[in-house]
Amino acid sequence: MYKDNTVAVVGLGKSGLSAARALKEGGADVLVWDDRADARDDAQKAGYQLAAPDTYDWSGDAPAALVLSPGIPLTHPQPHPAATAAGIHGIPVLGDVELLYRACPRARYIGITGTNGKSTTTALIGHILTSTNRTVEVGGNLGTPALDLAPLDADGIYVLEMSSYQLDLTHSVAFDSAILLNVTADHLDRHGGMDGYIAAKKRIFRNQGGETAAIVGVDDNHCDAVATALEDNGHTVIRLSVTQPVEYGVYIADGKLIDAMTDDPIAVLDLNDAPALPGLHNAQNIAAAYAATRREGLSPAEIRDGILTFPGLAHRLETVAVEDGIRFVNDSKATNAEATARALASFERIYWIAGGREKEGGYDVLRPYLPAVRKAFLIGEAADNMAAALSKSLEVEICGTLQRAVEQATALAMAEGVRGSAVLLSPACASFDQFPNFEIRGTAFTEAVADTLRHRREHRS
Secondary structure, rough: OOOEEEEEEOOOOHHHHHHHHHHHOOOEEEEEEEOOOOHHHHHHHHOOOOHHHOOOOOOOOOOOEEEEOOOOOOOOOOHHHHHHHHOOOOOOOOOOOHHHHOOOOOEEEEEEEEOOOOOHHHHHHHHHHHHHEEEEEEEEOOOOHHOOOOOOOOEEEEEEEEOOOHOOOOOOOOOOEEEOOOOOOOOOOHHHHHHHHHHHHHHHHHOOOOOOEEEEOOOHHHHOOOOOOHHHHHEEEEEEEOOOOOEEEEEEOEEEEEEEOOOOEEEEHHHOOOOOOOOHHHHHHHHHHHHHHOOOOHHHHHHHHHHOOOOOOOOOOOEEEEEEEEOEEEEOOOOHHHHHHHHHHHHHOOOEEEEEEEEOOOOHHHHHHHEEEEEEEEEEEOHHHHHHHHHOOEEEEEEEHHHHHHHHHHHHHHHHHHOEEEEEEOOOOOOOOOOHHHHHHHHHHHHHHHHHHHHHHHOOO
């Protein structure tokens, strides 16, 4: 679509490099830039033309479009100079999902957003559809960048995890099913506060009409208000709840998934039969995946089979070892307190490893779940603040490093020897103080568990 036109790509992470590659292969003259010198060096070695945005002739021979990586600030806390200049001169600022939609408009699109659970829901929908031999591509914020996905036509379905950053860069996409799971405070600095964050999430519904559906979890006040406003504006809304029955929606009752999308509700499966998806937060993910795949024409039985064969995701309540009845669980993806609250609600006796780089919002949301925690082992920059916030409710130990925390938590769990207990990494914090990302932090936890258990066995023998 941009053949023989100049397009600027700013931000050379996975999605930025993917966009640059796709645009170049499509015949565009691509200019790339990243504020990181190492990223610029890698791009130049790969054959891309470097050009800093402050060297563009914005008012004359300007780029036809500016493609921003999701990590580049569009508005807050301070817009990137390239975004500001593009806006002044009327140059469209796009993301990679927008480019995918313009390139493959005949395919069907399922979009998933929310503060928590979107990765699991995205992967689960993809798994269910794939298990019934649909033509599916899964990616976006999860895993594969949008423009690295295979091109699909009318018989194909894109299942895309959408962050709030990506939604800010998406203008014409009309999702056939748009899912909003939940909204709690997160990334507020990038959206100018809670109102801006909610507005970004609501963009997933902006171009819907006709046969499309808005699938909304209504167990938090923000999303409940969004669902009502969408209905008032003529949207078809499918409500999800794990706490109460909902009409013309999907809900959980007595541990069962209930399809109430018609006038004759049916129980689809017992959630206890899906051990890879424990806890109420995963029940919401299951309900959302059910609603979306039901709309794609799958039968309840097909969806049930897909749910029961889903293996789960790495770093999301992932069981990495079981030793003497003690489960070791990697929930490194829990980078905020709300995500960790969901993890703490999933187990009855917990040796909890937490900490990292703090986010806004504090830890009050965790208090109802702390009775299940035997002891907290704290790491990283947040350790002192977390100890101050939590020490009146439970015993805490500042361990500093993840290796030390694993060793101490394992020693106590094994000494107390209660089968069914969990040594749980669920940090409630970002990873960036000690690790480049949550994946590397989760891998470090898994390796530390393996090392600690191996030493324990050697010592016993």
